Amino acid sequence: xxxxxxxxxxxxxxxxxxxxxxxxxxxxxxxxxxxxxxxxxxxxxxxxxxxxxxxxxxxxxxxxxxxxxxxxxxxxxxxxxxxxxxxxxxxxxxxxxxxxxxxxxxxxxxxxxxxx
Amino acid sequence: xxxxxxxxxxxxxxxxxxxxxxxxxxxxxxxxxxxxxxxxxxxxxxxxxxxxxxxxxxxxxxxxxxxxxxxxxxxxxxxxxxxxxxxxxxxxxxxxxxxxxxxxxxxxxxxxxx
Numbered sequence: 659x660x661x662x663x664x665x666x667x668x669x670x671x672x673x674x675x676x677x678x679x680x681x682x683x684x685x686x687x688x689x690x691x692x693x694x695x696x697x698x699x700x701x702x703x704x705x706x707x708x709x710x711x712x713x714x715x716x717x718x719x720x721x722x723x724x725x726x727x728x729x730x731x732x733x734x735x736x737x738x739x740x741x742x743x744x745x746x747x748x749x750x751x752x753x754x755x756x757x758x759x760x761x762x763x764x765x766x767x768x769x770x771x772x773x774x
Numbered sequence: 775x776x777x778x779x780x781x782x783x784x785x786x787x788x789x790x791x792x793x794x795x796x797x798x799x800x801x802x803x804x805x806x807x808x809x810x811x812x813x814x815x816x817x818x819x820x821x822x823x824x825x826x827x828x829x830x831x832x833x834x835x836x837x838x839x840x841x842x843x844x845x846x847x848x849x850x851x852x853x854x855x856x857x858x859x860x861x862x863x864x865x866x867x868x869x870x871x872x873x874x875x876x877x878x879x880x881x882x883x884x885x886x887x888x
Binding site: 748 | 808815816818819820859861877880881
């Protein structure tokens with residue numbers, strides 16, 4: 659298993675540009691989440707999904723869209739990039755609801771995004 | 775969502791036992807307690823989870839008192855490679871129940887010195 663994969667690893671955008679960060683997992687996990695981590699800070703939840711076709715907002719959803727058309731993929735779209743969105747973005751997945759193992763999230767390697 | 779409070783940083787020396795305490799006064803009945811470890815430039819890695827009393831695995835132990843308002847992550851005989859940020863999370867991931875969100879705080883930076 660590749661686990662959780664993210665592309666690209668690095669990205670530089672100009673203010674106002676849009677782009678999609680890709681996330682895929684091959685563990686058949688129900689839950690997937692997107693976090694951002696600013697320098698010296700903890701992770702903040704952007705959006706999450708509890709299954710294909712179901713998404714919800716986290717702590718800091720503004721400026722981002724998500725969709726979950728398949729179990730495997732959970733892309734994050736930046737609609738109009740702003741310098742405040744410069745951060746490291748992590749995607750995570752976990753098995754699903756109702757089981758203790760739901761709490762064990764598997765994280766991808768991250769995407770470092772710079773918006774100028 | 776239960777808010778968690780951890781020390782911002784801790785220092786230790788190689789070979790010592792390290793205990794990191796997390797306060798979660800508003801923990802709900804269905805909430806579990808989970809700890810993660812994060813090295814620089816990497817995503818967090820699951821360490822251990824528990825509901826009550828004591829849980830032990832090959833990496834750490836988790837102590838949870840009867841009132842569950844706090845928890846303590848215990849790392850035996852730390853080495854330099856244990857230098858990382860440790861996060862305490864409290865939440866309930868049962869879909870359709872309470873909350874599906876697991877919120878990371880700012881964590882505790884553990885610095886292990888030789």
